[in-house]
Amino acid sequence: MQTYQRLRTNPRQALRPRPPYGSSPIPTYKHLISLVQEGKLSFKNVVTFNMDEYVGLPRDHTESYHTFMFREFFSHIDTRLAGELLNGNAKNLIEECNQYEARIKAFGGIELFLGGIGEDGHIAFNEPGSSLASRTRIKTLAYDTILANARFFNDDIAAVPRMALTVGVATVLDSREVVVVVTGQRKALALSKAIEEGVNHLWTLSALQMHPWALIVVDEDATAELHVKTVKYFKSIERVQDEVEAMHAALTAQGIEDDHVGSME
Numbered sequence: 481m482q483t484y485q486r487l488r489t490n491p492r493q494a495l496r497p498r499p500p501y502g503s504s505p506i507p508t509y510k511h512l513i514s515l516v517q518e519g520k521l522s523f524k525n526v527v528t529f530n531m532d533e534y535v536g537l538p539r540d541h542t543e544s545y546h547t548f549m550f551r552e553f554f555s556h557i558d559t560r561l562a563g564e565l566l567n568g569n570a571k572n573l574i575e576e577c578n579q580y581e582a583r584i585k586a587f588g589g590i591e592l593f594l595g596g597i598g599e600d601g602h603i604a605f606n607e608p609g610s611s612l613a614s615r616t617r618i619k620t621l622a623y624d625t626i627l628a629n630a631r632f633f634n635d636d637i638a639a640v641p642r643m644a645l646t647v648g649v650a651t652v653l654d655s656r657e658v659v660v661v662v663t664g665q666r667k668a669l670a671l672s673k674a675i676e677e678g679v680n681h682l683w684t685l686s687a688l689q690m691h692p693w694a695l696i697v698v699d700e701d702a703t704a705e706l707h708v709k710t711v712k713y714f715k716s717i718e719r720v721q722d723e724v725e726a727m728h729a730a731l732t733a734q735g736i737e738d739d740h741v742g743s744m745e
């Protein structure tokens with residue numbers, strides 16, 4: 481697992497109320513959208529699978545993941561293939577989850593999962609205590625998650641869905657690459673539990689320690705609970721990596737093949 485620092489450029493952003501459903505990747509979506517608009521990137525041959533969806537929330541509800549994805553991403557890119565989203569209103573929710581796993585398999589598996597985490601360290605909606613071997617399934621939300629999300633339902637706790645469909649921890653681990661964005665002090669404890677302690681089902685992000693190609697992107701605030709030596713260690717790795725890349729670029733510019741550098745990751 482690698483961890484990188486990304487300093488927040490606009491501190492006021494953190495003060496704005498954020499939707500409860502994965503707003504962490506929004507800056508990444510914006511960047512991808514501008515690349516599409518500049519003609520440098522295309523999603524014509526890309527199939528996307530969302531990680532989770534509330535159970536029982538109408539698909540066109542302002543807080544559903546369907547609405548969010550269309551508003552923030554799908555409506556701005558040149559997607560030709562429909563994005564796959566879990567249907568939290570399916571008659572048979574278990575069947576819906578099983579079919580989702582089957583559809584992922586039919587497409588040859590997930591290439592890249594991009595997501596955020598909850599304050600309790602959950603990845604997708606794999607709340608504390610989720611099995612690390614879990615697959616797409618129905619999940620009861622932790623009360624803390626329900627409370628945290630109430631502000632998006634007019635502070636009406638009763639209106640917040642109690643359950644969600646979510647890909648499992650093992651579904652995430654099966655992905656060829658995983659990128660998780662962790663920002664803000666609210667997520668600092670979860671980050672420290674996930675990277676400074678062992679793999680633990682109480683902080684499901686920690687399962688990424690088992691993944692061969694996982695990247696956690698963090699801002700300065702999210703490092704608040706880390707040991708100084710942990711932060712220094714990861715910053716030093718970044719520095720060394722930059723040096724290696726500069727060396728590689730210099731050799732390539734001289735027309736020298738550099739298999740050794742090229743093969744290290």
Ligand SMILES: N[C@@H]1[C@@H](O)[C@H](O)[C@@H](COP(=O)(O)O)O[C@@H]1O
Binds near residue numbers: 498596602
């Ligand atoms: N189920 C979602 C997660 O997939 C998401 O990672 C998390 C963080 O959301 P945000 O990035 O808006 O803080 O919110 C919800 O709990």
